[in-house]
Amino acid sequence: MIDILTSYTFMIVALGTVILAVASGIIGTVSVIKGQSLIGDAVGHATFPGIVLAFMLAGTRETLVLALGALLLGIIAFFTIQIITEHSRITLDGALALVLSSFFGLGMALMSFVQGNPDFEGTQGLSDYIFGQAAYMLRSDVYLILAASGASLLVFILFYQQLKIYIFDPVYSRSIGISNMLMNFMILGITITLIAVGLKAVGAILIVNLLIAPAVVGQLWSDRFFHVLIIAAATGGISAFAGTYISTAGNDIATGPAIILVLSAFVLVSLLSARKGLLRRSILKRKVGERS
Amino acid sequence: METLITIKDLNVAYQEKPALWHVNMSIPANSRTAIVGPNGAGKSTLIKSIMTLIKPISGKIDIDGKDVRHALKRIAYVPQKGEVNWDFPATVLDVVLMGRYVHKGWFKRPNRQDSEIALDALKTMKMEAFRNRQISELSGGQRQRVFLARAIAQNAEIYIMDEPLQGIDITTEKLIIDVMKALQQEGKTFVVVHHQLDTVEDYFDHAVILNKTVIAQGPVEAIWNESNIEKAYYEMSGHHD
Numbered sequence: 368m369i370d371i372l373t374s375y376t377f378m379i380v381a382l383g384t385v386i387l388a389v390a391s392g393i394i395g396t397v398s399v400i401k402g403q404s405l406i407g408d409a410v411g412h413a414t415f416p417g418i419v420l421a422f423m424l425a426g427t428r429e430t431l432v433l434a435l436g437a438l439l440l441g442i443i444a445f446f447t448i449q450i451i452t453e454h455s456r457i458t459l460d461g462a463l464a465l466v467l468s469s470f471f472g473l474g475m476a477l478m479s480f481v482q483g484n485p486d487f488e489g490t491q492g493l494s495d496y497i498f499g500q501a502a503y504m505l506r507s508d509v510y511l512i513l514a515a516s517g518a519s520l521l522v523f524i525l526f527y528q529q530l531k532i533y534i535f536d537p538v539y540s541r542s543i544g545i546s547n548m549l550m551n552f553m554i555l556g557i558t559i560t561l562i563a564v565g566l567k568a569v570g571a572i573l574i575v576n577l578l579i580a581p582a583v584v585g586q587l588w589s590d591r592f593f594h595v596l597i598i599a600a601a602t603g604g605i606s607a608f609a610g611t612y613i614s615t616a617g618n619d620i621a622t623g624p625a626i627i628l629v630l631s632a633f634v635l636v637s638l639l640s641a642r643k644g645l646l647r648r649s650i651l652k653r654k655v656g657e658r659s
Numbered sequence: 660m661e662t663l664i665t666i667k668d669l670n671v672a673y674q675e676k677p678a679l680w681h682v683n684m685s686i687p688a689n690s691r692t693a694i695v696g697p698n699g700a701g702k703s704t705l706i707k708s709i710m711t712l713i714k715p716i717s718g719k720i721d722i723d724g725k726d727v728r729h730a731l732k733r734i735a736y737v738p739q740k741g742e743v744n745w746d747f748p749a750t751v752l753d754v755v756l757m758g759r760y761v762h763k764g765w766f767k768r769p770n771r772q773d774s775e776i777a778l779d780a781l782k783t784m785k786m787e788a789f790r791n792r793q794i795s796e797l798s799g800g801q802r803q804r805v806f807l808a809r810a811i812a813q814n815a816e817i818y819i820m821d822e823p824l825q826g827i828d829i830t831t832e833k834l835i836i837d838v839m840k841a842l843q844q845e846g847k848t849f850v851v852v853h854h855q856l857d858t859v860e861d862y863f864d865h866a867v868i869l870n871k872t873v874i875a876q877g878p879v880e881a882i883w884n885e886s887n888i889e890k891a892y893y894e895m896s897g898h899h900d
Contacts, residue, residue, distance in 0.1 A: 400746050528768065532757045535747040542710045542736040543761050543813075590748040590793045 377615050380501045380568075383509035384607035384626060387565045388577055390516035392603030393523060393596050394557045395578030396585055400534055401554075405460070406448065408575035409467040411562050413444030415474035415571040418496045423481060428492050430508045430567065437563035444470050445555060471571070499570030499623030501611060508567055515564040519557040526553060531592060569623040577603060580630040587641035606630040663688035663817070663848055664709065664727075669718030671704050678704045681872050682718070686850055687865060691843055693853040693879075696869035697892050702852045703739070705869065706819050709850070710736055722817070732761045735810035737820040740802055745795045751805050752790040755780055758812030773812075780811040783838060800831030807835060811842075818842070820851045836862050859883055 371377050398407055414437035421436025422428060444466050451462040478494065481487040495503060523530070533540040533550040541547050562574050569577055585599035610626030617625075639646045662685040669682040679701040686692050694702045707713045709720055711728055722730035735758070758780070759773040769777075781787040784804040789797065794805065803823055810818055818839075824832050839849050839862075853859060859866060860879055868874040868882065868891045875887040 400744065400748070402744075402746070528760060528763070531749075531753075532760060534744060535749055535754070536738060536743045536757070538710075538712060538738045538742045539736055539757070539809075541712055542731060542734065544731050545760075586748065591750060592748045592753070595748050 371612065371615050374615075376502070377611070379506060379509050380504050380615070380622065381608055381611045383504055383512045384501055384568050384611050384622065385604045386516045387512050387561065387568060388581070388603030388607035388626070389600045390519050390557075391561050391565065391574075391577040392581030392585075392599035392601075394519060394554065394561060395603075396582040396596055396599045397530065397534060397554050398558060399579055399582035399586070404575070404579045405463050406445070407558055407562070407578045409448060409463040409470075410441045410444050410559055411574040412467045412571050413470035414438070414441045414559075414562055414566060415471055415496060416440055416477055417474075417563075418566065418571075419474055419477040419481065419493060422490075422493060423477070423487065426487075428489055430505070430511050433496075434511060434563045434566070437566055438559060440470065441559040441562060445559065474571070495570075496566045497570050497572060498621045499566070499568050499573065501568040501622030502615065504567060512564050512568070515560050519561060522553060522557065526550070530554070569626060570621075573623045573627050576627045576630055577607075580627075580634050581606075584633050584637045584641075587637040587643050590643070602630070602633050606633060661688045662686070663690075663722060664850070665719075665721045665724075666709075667719040667721075669705075669708060669720065670716045671701070671708055671713060671718075672716055673704075677871065679708070679715075679871060682869075684867055684873050684876050686848070686867075689843060689846055689848055690865040691839060691849045691851070691863045692865040692867060693851055693859050693863040694867050694869060695853055695856070695859060695891070696874075700870040700891070702869055703821055706821055706850065706852060709819060710734065733815055734817045734819055735813040735815035737803075737806045737810050737818065737823055739821045739825070740799065747794075749794050750790065751781065751786060751792050751794055751797070752777060754794055754805050755790075755808045755812050758809040758814075761813060776814070777808070777812045780808040781805075783811055784808040785834060798828070800827035803827050803835065804831055807838065811838075816846070817848045817850065820849070822852050822854055825854065856888065 395407065398404055417436035417438070417440030418433045420440070421433045425432045448462045448466050451457050451465065452459050457465070481493070482490045492503065529540070529545045530550055530553070532543070533545055533547055537547050540550070558578065565574050565577065581599035581603040582595070584602045585595035588598050589595050606629040607626050610629045611622055613629070614620045614622040614625040638644050641647065664686040666682055666684045669679055670677070671679040682705065694705060696702050704713060708715050709727060711731065720727040722733065752774070755777040756769045756773060759769050759776065763769065778787060778790065781790055784807055786801065786804050786808060789801065794802065797805065807823065823835055843849065851863070853863070860883055863879055865877070866879050866883060867876040868887050870891045874891040875882040
């Protein structure tokens with residue numbers, strides 16, 4: 368066990384996933400409270416063709432290049448969702464399902480095209496971006512995650528008060544001179560950036576869990592925004608560390624799924640035992656029932 | 660009385676359906692002004708236009724002769740309850756502290772003085788015992804008190820409220836009116852969308868009767884009569900041009 372904990376690869380990978388999960392836990396809390404969790408899911412899936420396209424165009428698997436491709440497709444996916452809901456009768460959940468599946472389908476088609484094509488070399492790493500394979504993370508990958516997460520957290524801290532008012536009461540925030548459009552773009556920009564840099568670690572399919580699950584745990588344990596953020600960040604960080612350990616120790620378990628399993632365990636335990644969880648609630652209800 | 664808010668030829672439409680047309684009005688400083696009119700008369704649209712939350716087709720809204728966009732900090736807005744995200748995990752004190760935002764520097768972090776101001780505002784609204792309560796656990800009347808406390812903490816000169824008496828208990832209604840009258844003594848101005856016709860004379864000293872356009876405006880005792888009310892409520896859209 369000590370061997371793994373002190374090994375260089377483990378430290379690099381754990382550092383990357385932990386920082387990513389902490390930042391995602393915080394920004395994901397905002398999405399969850401705003402009722403936008405599924406936008407993260409659709410955007411997460413939609414970034415995958417961006418990875419393959421960037422590889423095809425640039426002919427390299429360099430992390431930054433692929434992340435930029437993912438970022439671009441994430442933005443395109445978001446605006447596609449906006450355009451569909453604003454200009455057609457399709458509701459938001461329909462638009463999300465459409466964009467999620469069609470973009471991801473495009474990514475899969477492109478990947479199978481390049482994999483069987485002699486013109487493209489070094490395609491074997493691309494499928495790692497579907498489920499995530501943190502064990503293959505390089506130092507440069509971790510640096511990118513550190514830079515993106517650090518910048519995201521900095522922006523979040525700088526605009527914390529504004530964001531808080533905007534999320535709770537957008538009409539009031541507008542009335543006291545906060546730019547709601549800026550707030551919305553900031554939340555979105557941070558979310559897509561974290562998804563783009565986190566794909567290699569967690570994968571396009573599962574990354575939404577990193578955004579949502581910590582927020583759900585936080586909300587179950589506290590009803591103060593700041594505390595929810597702290598709990599979400601801690602839950603994300605601890606799960607990422609434990610998941611990375613499990614994945615490194617048990618040879619063939621991909622890191623993404625391992626982290627998600629730990630997170631899901633946290634959600635399950637919280638659902639059952641937290642102050643606002645199911646068990647306590649039903650006990651509380653019974654007590655109230657007895658009194659009346 | 661001196662004019663505080665001036666609206667000149669305001670026209671607003673939603674998807675080409677006119678909501679307000681040729682609205683000209685002036686609201687006197689230090690008044691308690693009611694905006695009254697039937698459903699769909701454009702009352703909320705009017706105050707949202709004042710708050711620059713809606714972009715009008717044309718028209719000019721001034722406060723003290725200056726464009727309203729430069730005077731937003733002087734206004735405290737009390738929203739309708741449906742406009743707020745009730746899933747947001749916030750305590751009563753958190754919400755009232757938001758009123759201090761306009762007075763803060765770069766990081767906007769509230770300090771102890773802000774907390775004292777917020778607590779005083781809660782005391783005024785008889786809600787200090789609820790300060791650590793989750794906002795979503797409150798009743799409609801209690802929530803309305805918290806929003807008014809936030810407006811008081813903002814220490815604005817002008818209070819704009821969208822149906823603050825909608826769906827609240829009678830104690831809260833009395834308290835809101837008492838606070839409104841007390842703050843008027845301190846020089847504040849109130850613009851309130853109001854839906855009960857029978858209390859206009861008791862609660863307000865100035866009124867604007869609205870149905871897409873201004874039917875009547877002025878001191879309550881001068882314009883609050885059957886003929887004006889009938890014009891707004893029963894002669895549906897008698898105004899064509």
